[in-house]
Amino acid sequence: xxxxLLAFVAIMLVTTYTLNVxxxxxxxxxxxxxxxxxxxAGSVALEVMEVIRARPFDQAVVDGAVTGTLEDxxxxxxxxxxDHFTPGQGCSVFGAGVDLCDDIDDFHKMQTALIPFAMGVxxxxxxxxxxxxYVDENLERxxxxxxxxxxxxxVEDTWPxxxxxxxxxxxxxxxxxxxxEF
Amino acid sequence: xxLLFDNMSAALVGATVMLMLLSLQLKLSGxxxxxxSTYMVKNQASDLATWMExxxxxxxxxxxxxxxxxxxxxxxxxxxxIDYTFSRxxxxxGVTPPDTIRIDTRYxxxxxxxxxxxxxxxxxxxxxxxxxxxxGVWQDAGGxxxxxxxxxxxxxxxxxxxxxxxxxxxxxDPAAILNTRIRFSMVTPFETETTAVRKxxxxxxxxxxN
Numbered sequence: 001x002x003x004x005l006l007a008f009v010a011i012m013l014v015t016t017y018t019l020n021v022x023x024x025x026x027x028x029x030x031x032x033x034x035x036x037x038x039x040x041a042g043s044v045a046l047e048v049m050e051v052i053r054a055r056p057f058d059q060a061v062v063d064g065a066v067t068g069t070l071e072d073x074x075x076x077x078x079x080x081x082x083d084h085f086t087p088g089q090g091c092s093v094f095g096a097g098v099d100l101c102d103d104i105d106d107f108h109k110m111q112t113a114l115i116p117f118a119m120g121v122x123x124x125x126x127x128x129x130x131x132x133x134y135v136d137e138n139l140e141r142x143x144x145x146x147x148x149x150x151x152x153x154x155v156e157d158t159w160p161x162x163x164x165x166x167x168x169x170x171x172x173x174x175x176x177x178x179x180x181e182f
Numbered sequence: 183x184x185l186l187f188d189n190m191s192a193a194l195v196g197a198t199v200m201l202m203l204l205s206l207q208l209k210l211s212g213x214x215x216x217x218x219s220t221y222m223v224k225n226q227a228s229d230l231a232t233w234m235e236x237x238x239x240x241x242x243x244x245x246x247x248x249x250x251x252x253x254x255x256x257x258x259x260x261x262x263x264i265d266y267t268f269s270r271x272x273x274x275x276g277v278t279p280p281d282t283i284r285i286d287t288r289y290x291x292x293x294x295x296x297x298x299x300x301x302x303x304x305x306x307x308x309x310x311x312x313x314x315x316x317x318g319v320w321q322d323a324g325g326x327x328x329x330x331x332x333x334x335x336x337x338x339x340x341x342x343x344x345x346x347x348x349x350x351x352x353x354x355d356p357a358a359i360l361n362t363r364i365r366f367s368m369v370t371p372f373e374t375e376t377t378a379v380r381k382x383x384x385x386x387x388x389x390x391x392n
Contacts, residue, residue: 025209
């Protein structure tokens with residue numbers, strides 16, 4: 001009887017240990033793949049941010065209505081406290097529609113863009129969303145016109161043509177603040 | 183033998199336990215090998231990305247871009263960039279009046295062999311970096327490991343679209359080229375059958391300073 005019990009305990013211990021090792025193995029693989037997808041998502045976010053950075057600060061600048069003085073503040077776009085700018089544009093630069101999106105705030109809550117991360121023969125796709133809002137001198141959201149706009153790019157992996165859920169537990173976000181230059 | 187037969191159950195259980203421990207040991211060794219391999223390639227890719235970013239973020243520094251274009255067209259072959267040269271000026275305060283020193287940096291990709299990754303044969307390369315000062319001779323100034331599987335440098339316009347002839351475009355309009363985009367992949371130095379990550383990827387879009 002004691003021999004059987006000892007044998008049982010031994011098998012139980014080894015089985016538990018095996019399960020732990022297997023779990024660790026799966027965790028390691030998931031972590032490695034996640035890290036790679038995060039790296040790609042970060043790269044896509046940076047590229048989107050560079051596209052937005054290349055745009056003028058506001059439509060008033062595009063229209064040439066600004067004078068390079070403090071009075072320019074009144075010319076800047078502002079819709080309401082919920083959405084500082086008009087949402088829902090389909091920005092053609094990201095292939096998400098036909099809108100020109102020629103200044104920074106045109107990208108606010110634009111239609112979700114599908115951007116590939118092409119690498120030779122391998123391609124991973126990412127959904128990209130953008131939020132733009134005014135910030136005050138403390139870089140906090142301010143429900144009114146200021147000379148600074150915060151842009152947050154949110155990137156999440158997607159697998160077109162399949163039912164797969166995003167691999168990343170949380171999307172990658174990149175934020176930058178752009179200020180009006182006098 | 184008699185002892186073994188007298189304790190048949192114990193012997194069987196013991197053998198099972200030993201076998202399980204042995205297979206676990208093998209699994210753990212494989213896991214460690216994979217982790218080491220992944221860590222190595224990730225580390226090397228990070229090093230490469232870091233010094234390339236430091237280089238490229240200085241592209242055109244102190245150069246009047248309305249008078250000259252501080253880069254050459256990236257030369258591609260078989261979908262990878264094999265040659266790229268860019269310049270910046272460093273201030274020489276050792277002379278009166280202060281002058282500038284032209285620093286040219288050149289990246290060249292050299293094929294070092296082939297690797298079989300996931301039943302697919304791919305070429306692997308080494309990136310060499312060389313610099314020259316004031317048009318002197320090129321000096322070897324470091325490089326990557328021989329694990330690069332893909333390497334591409336592109337010059338981008340305001341829509342992050344690659345420009346086919348960046349030098350001609352920048353000559354016509356110095357403000358037309360806004361960013362450089364680098365993308366590369368590196369393969370793991372060794373792998374096991376179950377390795378999850380056999381290539382690591384890196385990509386970055388860098389602003390060309392005014």
